Amino acid sequence: MTSSKTDTTEFVCMHVDPGVCGFVCRITARKNGKRTVKIAITGSECRQIQKLSGTLTELTLKEVFLPMTRNPVYRAADQSGCHPSCGIPLAIVKTAEVAMDMALPRNVTLRFDEGEKAPHHGDE
DSSP states (O other): EEEEEEEEEEEEEEEEEOOOOOOEEEEEEESSSSSSSEEEEEEEEOHHHHHHHHOOOOHHHHTTTTOOOTTTHHHHHTTOOOOOSSSSSHHHHHHHHTTTTTEEEEEEOOOOOTOOOOOSEEEE
16 A cells, blocks of 8 residues: 655555455545545456446545445445455555545455464364
């Protein structure tokens, strides 16, 4: 994730590699006043993410912090047909938070621990 300034307009960009589907994309959040960001999702060949990109173009501070069931990012992802485990909606929220100075630009990592034995549940 990178933060940049162009003139006096701040923006944050995140490169997202969502995994096995291979449909990488770039998310840009640009401040638009104190409590609003413009969102752009580019570079994805996924039809669902392309649809999401067309419907989700702006977020307010209040919307970013709404619970998942009322959050416009997750609602738009659902309406666009995104897979439930798609990481793009999470990345949109994180990018918006950073652009609004509500979070630090730290990477999120999801990683399977290959080779480790899982504890057995119920075998006590």
